[in-house]
Amino acid sequence: MVGVNTSAPLDVDLALVGGGGAASLVLAALDRHGVRGPRIAVVDPVHRRGQDRTWAFWDHPGNELDPLLAASWHRVEVATPAGRRVLDLAPLRYAMLRSGPVYDRAAEAERRLGVRRIVAPVEALHDDGRRVTVRVGGDGPTVRASWVLDSRPRPPRRPGRTNWLQHFRGWWLESDAPVFDPTRAVLMDFRTPQPARGVSFGYVLPVSDRYALVEYTEFGPALLTDAGYDAALAGYRDLLGLDAAGLRVREVENGVIPMTDGPFEARPSPRVVRLGTAGGATRPSTGFTFSAMRRQADQVAAALAAGRPPVPAPAYPRRHRWMDAVALRALDGGGVGGPEFFDRLFARNPAERVLRFLDGATTPAEEVALMSSTRLRPMVAAAAGDAAARLRDRLHRGGRAASWTVPPPVLGDRADG
CATH class of the missing domain: 1.10.260 (434 Repressor (Amino-terminal Domain))
Structure with missing residues (x-):
């Protein structure tokens, strides 16, 4: 990583605007695909480190994520008031990945790729069809990039016909005694009280028999208060038969994810590509995002390795x-x-x-x-x-909006645009 604090313009081939999960996966994928040569910058007001989020997803075992996982399970449980069903996921697994190892791997990739990191907010993007000018706040330099991958949160281009949220709070619980089953996760437990409008469920992701993420989630149009989330979590803990006296809350996680059929604009201009939720990676019916972000990152890296524009395919058919x-x-x-x-x-x-x-x-x-x-x-x-x-x-x-065509790649073009 090379620090930058100068008013001189910085010319790069690729700028990553936003440095969270989507950008971290891109950096790791570029390194894994052996992409060398393009000048790369990351612009984000925060340099992400440590555990600030947890991703859960399913995939086939035996890939580059194996050493990073906090836990994985080949069996999961779905529960309703009518009973419980244990599902065998073979040949897939359900996996949990915490953000710390993802950020650490991205930092290693940054060093090998010679990435310039600018810790500052982005105030504006201007795309003239050949290069993108990234106007940076504070003392950061103006960045001129052949391509920009923008993973900052963005709302849909227009409201959807249905606009729900997936909102949740989770407790990382440590127990004095073995109370969790580390051989299987609870994927969805619908025995929670259901809201008047929407869906609620709990889930349990055990790392060991004494340590697990226990979470309460709602799908619906409105958020709860802090007290509401804590009450719902306490109720779910009691539903699981866990003794509060023998438990300690080590960490708390919160989140809000859009569940909407509103269109996310993955290509707002010819040379700006959006990734993550802003690029359509969140599945509207479930809120799952990580697998699509990972696909986007791999497609971007494969394209650059082959000399093609870094434009991933749509996240879902x-x-x-x-x-x-x-x-x-x-x-x-x-x-x-x-x-x-x-x-x-x-x-x-x-x-x-x-x-x-x-x-x-x-x-x-x-x-x-x-x-x-x-x-x-x-x-x-x-x-x-x-x-x-x-x-x-x-x-x-008045008809369908126009779509962008892919301009020819200019990665490596060092001309001042």
Whole structure:
């Protein structure tokens, strides 16, 4: 890492705006793919270190993330008031990754890649079609980049027809006695009291028999108060039969993730590409984000290694985004209950198929099987309502917005734009 504190312009081939999980995965992927030569800068007001978030995802074992994982499980549990179901995920696993090792690996990649890091906010981006001018606050230099990867949080281009939030609070609990089962995680526990509008569930990610992340999550249109989250977590702890006297809260995690069918603009201008949630990586129906961020990072690195523009593919197929919109509409309208919806998916399909669907990796034939698992009438009604709303939106906007074409790459072009 090379520090920069000068008013002279800094010319680079690639600027990463935002230095969180998405940018860290890009840096690690560039290093792993052996990308050398392009001049790279990271611009972010905070230099991320340590444990500030936890990601949970599923993948195949035996990859570059193995040494970074806090824990992984080949069996998970889904619980409803009607009973518990233990799912065998083979050949997949459910994995937990904390941010500290991700940031550490990104820092190692920065050193090997000779990255310039500017610890300052970005005030504006100006894309003239050939280069992007990154205006930096404070004493930071103006950055001129051939390409910008922007992972800063951004709202959708316009509000969706359904606009929910996934919001949660988790306690890292340490116990005096063995109380957790480290051989399996609780993926979704719908025995929690359900809100009047939305869905709630708890989950448990055990690192050992004495240490686990216990979390309460809601899908819905409104947030809780701090006291509300703590009360819900305490209630879930008691539901699990955990004795509060023998537990200590070592860390607290909070988060809010958009669940909306509003369109995220992955390409706001010719040479600015958005990653992470702002680039459509969050799955609207579940809030899962990490796997798509990881795919984006790998695609960016592979493209640069091959001399192509660093533009990843859409995070999810268009038909999956449509299915998510229909599911959100059905849940929001009350035609389908959240616990019933997810319980039927896992009860009537192999767990591996459901998880691949949530990652955007299923075939149309598999998706027909998944859709047939849900109650037909409310889903058909939601699909019809979604189609009518899309038509109204199209008429109101006066047609489809123009899309960007990919300009020729100029990585390595050192001319002053």
